[in-house]
Amino acid sequence: MPTWLESIPSELAWPLVCVIAFALAEFLSRSIRLPRISTYALIGFALGGAQLGLLPERPSKAMVLLANVAFGLLLFECGYRINWSWFRRNPWMLVISLLEALLTFFSVLMIAQEFGLAPMSALLLASLAVPTSPATVIRVIHETRASGQVVERLLHFSALNCIYAVLLFKAMVGWHLYQRSGAWWDAGVASLWVVFGSALIGAAFGTLLPALLRALKRTPRDSDLVLILGLFVAVGCSQVLDLSSIVVSLVFGMVVRSQGVILAARHRDFGVMGELLSLFLFVFVAATLNINAVLAGIGLAVLIVMARLGSTMLVTTGLATLSGSTYRKGALVGLAMAPMSAFVILLLEQTPEIGPKLVNEIPALAALVLSMEVLGPFLTRLSLKWAGETEEEV
């Protein structure tokens, strides 16, 4: 680390990084139209612990909690915007989603095995390649104020494949624990507990909070604060109990919606609070990466990016007309589903059995995360623009 950077007090590190990220993102967004979150990631990576080192190498628990809350807000919104009856009225949506996830999983698994990864690493990598990061997707949708069929499908597919990814990943972790200890019961229970315990907490908050809102007679306009606080507590609980805040937040959002609490459209992204937390989140995620790991895995990462994109686009395009859309829009949905980064890092943070270090240990993962964190928003925005669903000229 350069000496002048060392002289900055650590209390100032995060505020300073956030200000730099904000200012540069505004500048680059106006001059070369780079999505803001791409810039946040670049800054986070450059100033991260393993690079210039302004930020600490291992984030404190408080910072992890904050990142989980930031991610939780975006997942909450994603869960909130899921209309389950769509899958009933148009079952092709579910078929596309399942096929797309399966094809991605197996194609990445094959490539990883070709590259000689250990079976467990290959399985973990394949399950981490399944999800589309709702955080990136939602931020891009907000930034471009997009609306239309590609947006709708993107949100629904991304919520579903996040659920698959958590299930797959926890199953792999369970398998991993079983291999290490031989206690299949413990391993199974641990994985099931994470998934169902988290869902239970999410559902509990999703039921209790609307009841509280009704009791307090708060209108939807000012229910934001209550919901954010609720999410804060829910995510805190999940961290204490070693549960998945991803599942908690997603289920929380879904259940709130089913309770008939309706978030006013302009409050859905939780306003300035939501924006600030997203900025922090994308900086945080990239700051966990190590440049050596990124460089080491870049070849495999490129292949995986292509395999993911290819598998997804193949399915979303091939079944597009059957599901009521067009081939063109189907392909654009697939392209828009590229982002995966934030999800992976936070999923790993929430899996102490395996350790968050995994990201720098499994070859390609760090490179995959970084490339998708910078490139993902760009691809999503491009796709929404090509679909004619953005309200700005990109």
Added chain:
Amino acid sequence: MPLQEFTKSEALTMGVELELQLVSLSDFDLNSASPDLLNLLQRAPFPGNVTPEITSSMIEVCTTVQHRYEPARAQLLAIRDALVKGGDRLNVGVCGGGTHPFQMWSEQRIFPKPRFREVSNLYGYLAKQFTVFGQHVHIGCRNGDEALRLLHGLNRYVPHFVALSASSPFVQSTDTQFHSARLNSVSAFPLAGRAPFVLSWEEFANVYFTKMERTGVVKSMKDFYWDIRPKPEYGTIELRVCDTPLSVEHAAALAAYLQCLCAMLLDRQPPLAEDDYLVYNYNRFQACRFGLDGQTVHPRDLNLISIREDILATVRELAPYAYSLSAEAALERIEAVIRDGNDAQRLRTVYDRSGSAEGMVQAAVGWFRGAT
């Protein structure tokens, strides 16, 4: 270019146009879904007609030329079913209502096409505020003179249609206290209002229109945003004051009510005078603001009468015409609205219960599908 000849139509035929909202079933906000929905609808034959609108969160449907209430209603129901079926595959809700209750006009963007920019530069915020949804009803006329006589004869009934169809109580998440806030957006345009009091087509086309055209202010009849305007190319007059109702059945009943009124006017040939318009704007305002509870001044005897009472009296008067046009069921529906309240009142009830503007859209989507 002089105004075209008035096309001859069969008297009292009707056609219904509905501007409908396309909303996301996920968040109930307006959704730019018309290209996707139109694409899907093209794959199967569509009853009636469907066309895109300037904003992609709006779609316009219209019936073919209809003679009677029942077939018109049946076609509107078939149109409705086709739209709902298509929408379900795309997570798009279709609904009526004169305004979307919580879309922010300030956040509406004018698409960067030169024509829209021009409109936006001319009208400023009015252009953005014009995301409103109306029902238009056409009535066929045998000639231009008949069209103008009907048009002016209908003036005193305009508040009926405003009050019966009113479904736009909310704008930008706020209760406007109006039953039809939509008409306030329409009224702001410089060529809105009523047609000039001219009773011969010859004079209308060759004197009034020619003069207006010479001013450079108008190029075609389309530039007039009048409450009722003649449509020479179709051979009709077009009533444009209705908000799009929350159900197509209600839209069909309103069309049939207009058809019966026109039958009565053609039959009775009441005397017409420009002074009938002295109370026009006041009465129209009362209907917009208070709906069926509005108080209007009768243009002839100058008595104050509630719109509700006036409609009930008119419905009784129309009975023989409804009989000959097989529209009794339509008039029963109109009476039911008088009894149960108009769509604006229904929407307010939902707001009171759910506490949110989104809840109103959710209910409107359900009502459009046929929920009661």
